[in-house]
Amino acid sequence: MSTQQTVELARRALETALWIAAPLLLIATLVSLIINIVQVLTSLQEQTLSTVPRLAAVAAAIFLLMPWMVRRLAVFTVTLFSDFRPYLQ
Numbered sequence: 001m002s003t004q005q006t007v008e009l010a011r012r013a014l015e016t017a018l019w020i021a022a023p024l025l026l027i028a029t030l031v032s033l034i035i036n037i038v039q040v041l042t043s044l045q046e047q048t049l050s051t052v053p054r055l056a057a058v059a060a061a062i063f064l065l066m067p068w069m070v071r072r073l074a075v076f077t078v079t080l081f082s083d084f085r086p087y088l089q
Helices: 003-042 047-082
Strands: none
């Protein structure tokens, strides 16, 4: 396998990982921002007040987005294994 093929394979794997992680990171960031604004407005600095809603929102997002994530990973895997011959040389 040449260097160019290795770089292309790594690029496609990282791109797929970013596409899968991006919605979860975006949801966690938005929930954190909203909770932090509420904490500043109400002067509540409880640590669990910011952690629990963020974890709940990410868990709900994982539950809702899991079919899309699995499809995306399946497409990547099928594409990789269907054209595997160039990587063997």
